[in-house]
Amino acid sequence: MSPALRRGIGVAALVSTAATVWLGLWVTPPSTQQGNLVRLVYLHPAIAWDALYVAFGLSAVCSLLYLWRRTRSLFWDRLAAASVEVGVVFNALTLVTGSIWGRPTWGVWWTWDARLTSTALLLVLFLGYLALRRVPAEPEVRARRCAVAALVAFVDVPIVHFSVNWWQTLHQNATVLNADLSPRIHGSMAWTLLLSFVALTLAFVWMVTVRYRIEVMRDQVGEEELEVSLAERWAEAELTGAPPVPAPGPSPEAEVSPAVPAGERAGSGR
Amino acid sequence: MWRDALLVAGKDLRIELRSRVALWQVLPFAVLALVLFAFALGPSPVAMRRAAPGLFWLAVLFSTVLATQRSFAVEAGEGTRDGLRLSGLDPAGIFLGKAAAVFVQLAALELVLWAGVTLLFGVRIHATWLAVIACLLATVGLSSAGVVYGALSAGLRVRETLLPLLVLPILAPVLLAGSRAWSAAIDGAVSSGVGWLRILAPFAVAYLAVGVALYGPLQEAG
Known part of the structure; x- marks a missing residue:
């Protein structure tokens, strides 16, 4: 990726995030039920979306492409690693922002609700991936090992999801991506919410590209x-x-x- | 593939029969875990009986880590892994063989633990068949997932600390579904118990498939 494009993404992420902050804190009204707490909706779902779907989905696809002989290249390995690393940060932020939201609304910092539990498990799963990555090895060996680990962990995600779901559920259902795709919130709030998804996804992409570049440079320095x-x-x-x-x-x-x-x-x- | 699997399983089990590490180290560890759990809970029989299914499965989970570590420790010797790789055996066969050997050991261990929870915690199971099926399905899943991760961390200097971190989160659904199914079996609540088998079965199938598909690249990566 050219430096100009990367810088462009960075600037776009910065601008859209600033716009989200402005809209979220000053323009949108407080909710009738949750008051100012509702402003977390401009942060928490977008972070969770990046962590749970974009980051880990991307890493699974990259790992698969690495393992497939015809597309095998260290590019996929580095991209998978970058995406997991940023994903872990976003995943941790999901738990933190969720916890901050949960304390006033549910009365507890943590509850053994299905989504919380599976998100936490996912965090541990991918911390394991990062731990495996830190084990010194030749790049190809490490790449293959990590690709397998990412895929094996990814297989677990739906099973964790269903088992924990049956176990207990308290979290509110998906608001934006519900079945009929008609958001259940209105006006400026809906737009701000949408913008927050764009902003944080841009930030995510920017961080992944930077992280990827660091990975490349680290290999170069080694050589x-x-x-x-x-x-x-x-x-x-x-x-x-x-x-x-x-x-x-x-x-x-x-x-x-x-x-x-x-x-x-x-x-x-x- | 099946012939290779039998060969490898036979080899692993023969080593276990002769070295008796599983018998004299893993098994006592599992029973010890049960006793320690009882200490942690306090002597109330009611509390113990309620917690028994979870403790049973926790003990099984920890033993799975030990058993898979052991399964690859026997191959840590000079050039054994390379020898196995060069032997021309089908990787899928090697995987199935190793998983089968771990399965047999874990199944034996579960029998002892079952006796343990019956005697120590005073648990009486009403729907025995449900508990047995839960054990069988869960053990297929545990042994195949365990062997996949065992192969992944085999030969690494940090394997003792890395393997539990990698494998225990993966096995969490088994712990969850297994102990729910056992609770149902104790209460005789068959329908809810059968529901939990529907988690255990896909888990077992998924990790068998993953192992069969990915054991080749895994071996190369080691």
Whole structure:
């Protein structure tokens, strides 16, 4: 993605978020039932939508594309990782904003309601994915391992959903995406709600692209550090006058393994 | 595939029969867990009887982690994993074999735990067939999901701490549905119990399918 496009998305996210804040806090009226609390509706559902559907759906699709031989490329792996990482943040925010909303309306910070429970479980599932990602391994090995983990976790999502749903339900039903697709709220509130979805999804996309870029740069730094340290070792060997054995190849490969033998060679030449 | 599965299951079970790690470590751990749960709850028989199904399944869940860890620890030796990979056995067969071996061990463990909750917690089950079916379905799910994650974390230096974090959230629906089904079986509330079997069955099928489909890439990633 070109830097200009990424910057454009960032600016759009910033502007739309600012507009949502303005509309949500000053323009829209308080609700008759919930008072000013209702303003959380411009935050919580949009965050939840990004975390539970966009982020984890995207990571599942990317993992599938990575595992499929014909589309296998580290691009999908990095995108999956970026999307899970941002998704985990949004998921945690979903729980936090939900909790802030739940305290005054339900009287408790936490309740063992179906959606809360499955959201919390989802958070733990994908924290596991991130933990697995931190285990050092070669990029391809790690990518395959993480792709499988993401898919296996994704299979669990509907099962968790149904089991917890049968277990208990207290949360209100979906307001915007109900069956007949006619939102049950009106006027400025509906528009602000819609804008909040756009704003937070833009913010999500922007964060994922930045996170993806960091992932790419991290790999590059790894490779370059390797080449620099290789060059240093060769220079060291030349300084002491002993030509390293065997003769230096034209281009040191960007593999992890040659780093150690190279160092040893330099050491033995001293 | 089936022949390979039988071979691998036979190998794993033979190792277990000879080493007796499952018998002398996992099984006592499960029973110990039951006793510790009882300590945590206090001596009231009513409270224990109400909590019994959940405690039974918690003990099974923790034992699943141990059993799958063990199932891959026996292959941690010098080059064993590579040997298994090079053996030309069908990955799906290896998966089914390992899952079957874990299944047999967990089923035996559940029998002992069943006796445990009957004796220690004074639980009497009215609809025995319901409890048995719940156990069978849940154990298929537990062993196949467990083996998938066992393979995923096999060979990693952090596997002991990583595996529980990965696998326990996945198994949460089994804990939920299993203990609800057992509660129903204790009360004789057959219809609600059968409802919970409808969670356990898709879970078992889903993870069997995932294992069969993904064990190949999983092995390569190890």
